[in-house]
Amino acid sequence: MPSPAARRPARPVQEGELARLVLEHYGLPQAQVTLLREGDNHVFRVDGARGNTYVLRLHTAGQHSVRALHSELEWLDVLARTAQLPVPQPVRSVSGAWTVTLSFPEADSPPQLLCSLLSWLEGTPLPEGQEFTPQQAELVGQLLAQLHLQSDRFQASRGVERPRYDNAYFLTCAQLLQRNLATTVDARRLEHLIESLTRLLQKLGPLADLPGGFGLIHADPHPGNFLQQERGLALIDFDRGGWGPFLLDLAHADLALDSAGRAALIAGYTGVRSLPPGQRQLLKALRVLAAVENLSFLSQRPHELPFVLESLPVLESEMVVLSDR
CATH class of the missing domain: 3.30.200.20 (Phosphorylase Kinase; domain 1)
Known part of the structure; x- marks a missing residue:
């Protein structure tokens, strides 16, 4: 995205x-x-x-x-x-x-x-519009863990420049969503969304300090960016790759997974790289940030507006729960 x-x-x-x-x-x-x-x-x-x-x-x-x-x-x-x-x-x-x-x-x-x-890269793109199967989710977890291990070791040359997925970035996403929905959603409702997100970001603190590590991430590991190969999955399209919390990659990958898929994703990941205590609650919060980013992008496309409006109440309720907890 x-x-x-x-x-x-x-x-x-x-x-x-x-x-x-x-x-x-x-x-x-x-x-x-x-x-x-x-x-x-x-x-x-x-x-x-x-x-x-x-x-x-x-x-x-x-x-x-x-x-x-x-x-x-x-x-x-x-x-x-x-x-x-x-x-x-x-x-x-x-x-x-x-x-x-x-x-x-x-x-x-x-x-x-x-x-x-x-x-x-040879391989078959995963089916369009479908989520990872549990088997695929486990492979995704393994591959993301390997990626993050390499990111930990990566010695970037001086002057490396990539996007930064930090608190300010996600607030900008929410403000873009607010502007794009201004003519279709009540203004006070949109203001409340910004307020809830601001409280959530304050509770999380600087994303660069989150447990689990911070470094170069893929930042868009949805099914459309994976190829099925004979020996597993390949990961493509690093156009959005940048600096962010490693858990954000997992949050993007499990944005729409069911409980079995999420369990498989975490099992695959932790078989390669450990996760911090309390990662489940952190992932919930980061999934909200990933959803804000996704809806802000889709809100720029008129044909995606029905989906954005349908998804908005779920995002609002999850954000309120997490920001007020």
Whole structure:
């Protein structure tokens, strides 16, 4: 799920621009390029002449700076190459750079576009719109625990820049939700939501100090970001990866799981990495924060408004209980 920060319109992508990118910057002559999806990034499958396959991302939303993208790719390289986790591995350009900048001096939109290339991971996407099965949830827990162990050990280069999922971030999410629902939900009700969230954040204290650790997290481990492979699950789409409490990844993963799925998720995680005492109550609070973030994003999409309005009473009641307890 993308950040609630303001976005720029996606740039129209021309086939010739892609061919020039692949040929000139990544040394992949005669590569075949297939569009996979359009969104905050334009994502393409690249099939090289020698049988190698890659994922090409054109960062059309302009969400991240060059430094932020380099930080993401540096971390992914450590996870894939050093820790050998099932995640995409970034590919350097012919010049040795993590990213390539395309120039469009004739365009009306911003004249530069950042691009990155990743290894292709074989696997089957998990079914769209379905939650993890208990078996999958256990594998998710194991993989997130391995990720967090590596994050604990990760020595980021100086000047690493990634989003920060802290108290101020979630308050911003709630304020965005308030603005987007201003014409459909009573103003006092929305004010009460902000007040409840503020009390909850005060009770939690700085998220960076929560038990369980704080470091680089995936920040969006929903089923759509996992691939089923022969030996387990692979984790993709680290575009939102940033600094946050490790428990927030678990909260996102079990946002809509039933009790059996949540038990399997925790069992998988604790088989690899321990959790702090009282984690159950912390996870409840972080699930509320994850829900606020999710609804704030969906509230920007008119076709998702019915779901947001249907989910709002549940969020409000859970937030009141946790903030007043």
